[in-house]
Amino acid sequence: MGNTFAQFFCTFCYNGKQCIRTILPNAPIAFDEKMGVFGHTNKPVPWAVGDEECVNGIAEIVGAHPSEVALANGLTVNIHVLLTAFYKPTEKRHKILLESKAFPSDHYAIESQIRLHGRKVEDSMLCLEPREGEDTLRMEDIEAYIEKHGDEIAVIFFSGIQYYTGQLFDMSRITAIGHKKGCLVGWDLAHAFANVPLALTAWDVDFACWCTYKYGSSGAGGLAGLYVNKRFANDKRERLLGWWSHKLDTRFAMTNELDLDTGANGYRISNPPAFLVTGILGFLKVYKKTSMSELRNKSLCLTGYLEFLIEHYFSDDKTSDSAVRVQIMTPKDPAQRGCQLSLKFNIDIGKVYQKLVARGCAVDKRYPHVIRVAPVHFYNSFLDVWRFVNVLRECVKEL
Template sequence: MEFQNSAEFAHQLDEQDALHNYRDQFLIPQHNGKDIIYLCGNSLGLQPKSTKQHLDAKLGEWQSLAVEGWFQGDNPWLEYHKQLLPALCNIVGAHSSEITIMNSLTINLHLLMVSFYQPKNGRYKIIMEGGAFPSDQYAVESQVKFHGFNPEDAVIEIFPRVGESTLRTEDILNMIKAHGNEVALVLFGGINYYTGQLFDMQNIAATAHEVGALAGFDLAHAAGNVPLQLHKWNADFACWCSYKYMNSGPGGISGIFVHEKHHNNPQLNRFAGWWGYRNDTRFKMAPGFKPEVGAEGWQVSTSPVLLMAAHKASLDIFEQAGSVNTLREKALVLTAYLEYLINQINQQAGDELFKIITPVNQQERGSQLSIICKRNGKAIFDYLANQGVIGDWREPDVIRLSPVPLYNTFTDVYTAALHLTQAAKTL
């Protein structure tokens, strides 16, 4: 598509957008009496208007049924999570038995590593992306310490080449092969939170398996953002949060994926809880843990029904909008238009005021552009916020802007670029 730097062109794209009306299903915060331009869905998605309705329904059931709500009413809480599975199966590319909804992201990462990081026979190292989100770094560090290893030896971080901002797939795969005999686990984010780079999860998993290691993924910035095929890619496990691109509320409930090939493996350790016990005999309260078959066997604690209700409000919108591929098509154009406008700013200034470090290749990024500000980065970010343009600041000099196809418009992107242009001129 040949883009144009004009309000008329942005409006034309909005009129042609088949997803344009979905914006009306979200609550847009206000700034000086107008909708803000919200480009921070990579950190916290906007609230669906239906969230309150879903929560009120569950509060009403609690009021009228109390404890009997687990078994009575139109949507008994005991099986409520199963209503969310079809949408999630489509979003992450999994069979329904391979996913469940539970806990929060880092807790789930720890629980899964109990099962899938079992160092033995000289295999004890974990390979991960350098500069992963701190929670992943801390989780991995504490896990290797728990097993008696030194993180400086047991954790191999892969960093971009000198002078580059993102990782080359060939370097990731070569590092896995180079340490193959020592690697127990390859653990990568689906998308790097800082650069917005989308990793080649299929090839990473395949190469890990070639050397005898397992492969897991943190999909915090990928789930609901890019098409995923966890079962087809043969990932061993994955986990994600729901409050970013899946709009399920601050601290919203997480989910896990465990490939079906592991469902009947008695050699896997796990930290057990009553909620993961076999469904057909759970209420017999028998001693000795017998897990439910599938990902549900990794559950530990009682399902937080109110969090699941908020999650369902958003997942219903995903189902209405169609496949993740439909969202992806708009996201690619939204992000490409933002990229074009930023490049226009640089051309007009005769200088690279804003360096985009997110990959140029659309197949290697999600709905995010991370830009390095050549000067006055924090002041520019604050200027945008004062104009009602909400992005995300990362020290020392990066602004992350993430247009989300369900609620962002091309006019949003155009107007944000106008303010960025003005900021560059005045600061």
């Protein structure tokens, strides 16, 4: 068995061109026969710095200086990487504030970080709830809560766009309010990256992270990103470390004496996965044809059209003879949403979902009440929106 594995490994390394090209026929990174370890330095995109080839483009999308951005790991790993560095609880400040229905992985990561510091989740994790009978948080309630409890909060960690409701938070304002109370402010931008315009540096955000497999179109498990404000460029705070935290110039000297890289690069841990870098490079090639401003304008029109059709066909007076109700949970204010509209049903969404999928609609169900619909500005059209609503009407009639 050992010999078989060794033979496979060597074939992959030295004669892997046909195999790899079958998987990635148009890969922008060099995968050539008999390349082996030299792929780490061979052009056009050496494996060892493939992530850095993506940084300028990604920095533009998130509104940051390239030195503040790194591509590494997956989203939840980056949450841990950043919280390990920035969550330093004291007796006075030990709480982390998040929205009550934050993505489960955010909850789990924050809970584990609190426990790792020897504290109790029920004492140190604050989950901000919408008002009774409402689905989304009001900005004035967020501000009032931070103003009242800010002296106890070490970190505010919100989602840029709430995954369930589709609500886009005022990141600039929340960051400023948090800083005024002495809190560090970080953002999970999983649903905001490449969805809405971002200006992390201008907003003076402390840290942020995101995945790229949603609006970044890199595929499930695609390479994630992180942002660290330039104020911390030379900060030596304790963090998770690995050899990719070490400066490139001396990384391969193998002295076992860390020469910590500056900026966001110092928060990387391991070498970049070349296959995952190709997805980012492909996405950026498409992005160069447009801009976040143009994409945002199209997105506002697409979601506005979707909202109009939903309200036209599913308002109470149009469905008075039906037991099925469809409401838009996402805020009506276009400034408080991105590509996504969350449709709230009063019936089993599993049945609605099955009928939609059977008719070729790629939507997402989130129990207990929501089906998420996202006309994506990169590739969806007004015709797509119109066809979806007509399919939804058919499904509702059947139910």
